[in-house]
Amino acid sequence: MRFYSDNTATAAPEILAAIAEANQGHTIAYGDDPWTQRLDEVLGKFFGTRVRAFALATGTAANSLSLATLSPPWGAIYAHEEAHIGVDECGAPQFFTGGAQLVSLPGEHGKLTCETLRAAVDKHPANVHTVQPAVVSLSQATELGTAYRPAELTAISKLARERGLKLHMDGARFANACVFLDCHPGDVTWRAGVDVLSFGATKNGALAAEAVVFFNLELVRDFEFRRKRAGHLLSKSRFVAAQLLAYVETGVWQRNARRANDFARRIGQAAGTALLHPVEANEVFVHLGDERKAQLRNAGFEFYDWGPQTSGEARFVMSWDQREQDVTALAGALA
């Protein structure tokens, strides 16, 4: 019974079907195919505004290419200290940006606050001696399974705009946040001031498909050169685009996220006071102690430790294709 991560999951049947359907006849490579050509329109409709969208195979590429487009090599990128870009990507943002400086900020339940952000930006005045404020990067849902409310995002984007910063959102679990908030995808992106979104599908039912979505169209600039140069322009681009189209158009995004979120909520309720953070997406963080963790593992539950070595904390991630019976078993074991 695996609760390691949502990227251990399978791809949804709709996604495989879309790939098979796209596998008909010759088509121009490198993005000039009909599937890729539809991305802007379909994602624009999804978000309720005009967008430029680019298909990619990994979330690290989506994040790093976004950040490299938004920040000069001497830029500062502000993010939560748990952010995937700072913790789990082996320095990819630094590689793609040519050495921008990641500034890690604390914040309860995985969220940045205006206060810490303001203080951090103040440390980088406009002179050549220090890196220059360039980007705020938020994760939605956060790395601790919580979701920024539209008002929280708006407050941060307002501050960002005042200080000349661009706002990037790492949406590896965007669908989970959206479903939890029961809001329109536009409400937590462009309407709240997000400039660029890494829109993830892989963790929620795709094979390997992410999109970088520009709401601020002026910022697209050199994105396509950067993507090509990083080896992230797929020749048979139609197969990534087809996944993204199916993800959005068939409703897989919502159905899968809802299923995973529901599982997580059940587990969160079972965990009770062991819970470390509100369950607002498909992840559950609990303090169990080392003994209890060992018991669960002996009972066949697989999951990652969390926090420092002897913290006694654990993370359970619910995938869209988790078996109902496994979730029920875990809830029972945690209750």
Place this chain on the structure above:
Amino acid sequence: MRFYSDNTATAAPEILAAIAEANQGHTIAYGDDPWTQRLDEVLGKFFGTRVRAFALATGTAANSLSLATLSPPWGAIYAHEEAHIGVDECGAPQFFTGGAQLVSLPGEHGKLTCETLRAAVDKHPANVHTVQPAVVSLSQATELGTAYRPAELTAISKLARERGLKLHMDGARFANACVFLDCHPGDVTWRAGVDVLSFGATKNGALAAEAVVFFNLELVRDFEFRRKRAGHLLSKSRFVAAQLLAYVETGVWQRNARRANDFARRIGQAAGTALLHPVEANEVFVHLGDERKAQLRNAGFEFYDWGPQTSGEARFVMSWDQREQDVTALAGALA
């Protein structure tokens, strides 16, 4: 009737079947799945020696990550002036290596010679003022549709070794060369002194699958850090690995390459004296003149111009899934 490129082709049914088959149950992400874990063994068997193999989604990534592993930022990488790494990758090798210098060398029919290579290496003596000789990169098949014979490769690798250079092979069309030469895959790689191969499957029937294959195991070094950091470690790695396994194990590699090569040979024979280079893979380069090219286009044949604007040259690439009737039509039109 499209003869633009072999990356306009579909994926072979065996490849899609392998993906579907891999889509069962939860598995550890980021390469610790059973499919990825089999790559070394299966490709080792294919090449007839011990290898380390890494799955990737694009050929540019395969080439660039190989070169970055083999060359320091101040290295010189010697390649033919038509090489994909110098002409078609928007400077990706420079990005991945941290600025290594590509040295473009002439050579008949797309092949490097020992003479030009030796002279070029001589220009970079062992001092801090100049970039330092690091890598020779060959394409097999070449960008002009020819194939290096084992003896040619051995001569170059001998020179490379004498001068302290590593030997990289861009095998985006490796299967086509192998089938043409009717040789064992080991004969034109490790037995001929190749250190690292970019082993392409995408152009020959895969969806998106390439492998970097290390024959010189000591050189693997930091490869995995570089791959992760470049956003090229797929989370659902099983789906790329499964393509590579099927490509090799079902014989798709040979069947598809043979089919495309056969088509090319027919077109080459029809082209007669218009032929610019021997047809030794699945590409045909011809001099037709602008008028003749226009006629062919009017007749429904799609293909790329080649060479300088008014050269009157054209390139026809045969894909594995080219329709027999289209090839027959093209042969007739060219005869």
Place this chain on the structure above:
Amino acid sequence: MRFYSDNTATAAPEILAAIAEANQGHTIAYGDDPWTQRLDEVLGKFFGTRVRAFALATGTAANSLSLATLSPPWGAIYAHEEAHIGVDECGAPQFFTGGAQLVSLPGEHGKLTCETLRAAVDKHPANVHTVQPAVVSLSQATELGTAYRPAELTAISKLARERGLKLHMDGARFANACVFLDCHPGDVTWRAGVDVLSFGATKNGALAAEAVVFFNLELVRDFEFRRKRAGHLLSKSRFVAAQLLAYVETGVWQRNARRANDFARRIGQAAGTALLHPVEANEVFVHLGDERKAQLRNAGFEFYDWGPQTSGEARFVMSWDQREQDVTALAGALA
């Protein structure tokens, strides 16, 4: 009366004399001159061990080239949150290393502690998902005018060694620390486990001269390629080397540092309870409040604010050539 920084100071007469003396006849460029050739020997004698030393014109270059030699692009470099490399170099270490990640750590009076260092290194386990622990960088004297004791350095270097980290020291004010500690230069470098030192002379009487000093000779590796490639190999290298030789051989290093330190101690004593950090080099940090700072400025004292905008803090730096009467005046004004 300027107390902005020690780099507002003049060059010492011995330094100018050494330049003039080196200005005789033709000599081979790029470091093959007799002055540069003596650096290893003279600095080796100074530090009491075998060294490899390289002359540079700026401290940022010295730090960044050191770090780039010690850390791979995916390395983590641990430093105090006030460290010059993180705060005052516009991201130079990231540029030179190809994107290594700076990890900023807190610590009283500008000093790193083993506890925070250990916890930070623990966050970077040995897998491809995170940057890999590579270097600890300490400043001696620190950015807050304090000096690490030999025992403190030894404790940190022991931890560094256990965790596979190299130890770099930013010695922009190395002479000031040495003079304060009244110790042999070797006691706070190689004997305490330092691998590489940025040995600064510019702030303490040189025109523009810094040396990167390798105590761990195996680490020199690619340093010279990196230096050349960064435009930091001066053609008329003799003029930088001559400064460094004079700095060490004439005793300028000690005389100037002692003078500046003595001034600072007087100011520190005058400041009394306003003092924020022990005065152990040539810098004095005080909390005065905004009103008091304005009064001092009206009285003709020039100095930098310190800390956040309304902190009321100020920094006074004593240069080797500070006028005695100005120091007396400042002491009087602060008392």
Place this chain on the structure above:
Amino acid sequence: MRFYSDNTATAAPEILAAIAEANQGHTIAYGDDPWTQRLDEVLGKFFGTRVRAFALATGTAANSLSLATLSPPWGAIYAHEEAHIGVDECGAPQFFTGGAQLVSLPGEHGKLTCETLRAAVDKHPANVHTVQPAVVSLSQATELGTAYRPAELTAISKLARERGLKLHMDGARFANACVFLDCHPGDVTWRAGVDVLSFGATKNGALAAEAVVFFNLELVRDFEFRRKRAGHLLSKSRFVAAQLLAYVETGVWQRNARRANDFARRIGQAAGTALLHPVEANEVFVHLGDERKAQLRNAGFEFYDWGPQTSGEARFVMSWDQREQDVTALAGALA
């Protein structure tokens, strides 16, 4: 009797005097000093137009920072195959630009021609697959001791402008070219369409002083961040600025260049038919054969071989401070 290179020479007395004169009192560091502040005005007057000028300590830094400001990482930089930036800087332009591609072009006597440039630019169409045309870099005087005439420069700059390229000039020996052409410094720079000049003084009498001079002021953009980040902003900036001011204001630039050029002309005349290139600056390239070279060396003349190992070619460089008697001796030996 050393004829290796003009960077084996001493610094002119006027330069040392200017440094000594600048060594008075405290002054703000990092370029906010009165000497640095005068650079724009003084160099503007020298060139006869408004400029932005930045002081640096090396020519490699001047070239690389210029190119990094003018070219994106995916840019192509076109230069003569003998250009210093491609041959003698260990890949510095690639390091500073983040991996731009140097395109080496042939051309008689070290000069680029419009024909080869046009053909090279044509190879880089406006799509993401190839690097994008960004900069033409010319050396004046060239690496083979010749000088572009104003009309030649104008023709190249016209072509550059038409194709959207910026024009950079490596003026390590700018004074020598200017004196030979007997023209106003503006005639071979901004009036001929040069956007940015690396204005060298080190080879012609300075200690270590180069300036990047922007004629196209819009292009300055991020230059200052790049310089700082590369460790090339000297803290005691006044000492580099003072050299540049003296170099221009005292007429050292002209006097020294004239002296070196005159020597070269004498040597060139003596060499007669052995001469490989017209002598239009302070360098003389001759074909002597290996035997004759050995004889000269036995007679005490020191110089570098040129070309491939057995070419029998040699380079003699005249420095401003060459002894008259040595030049006479060399002329005698060559006649």
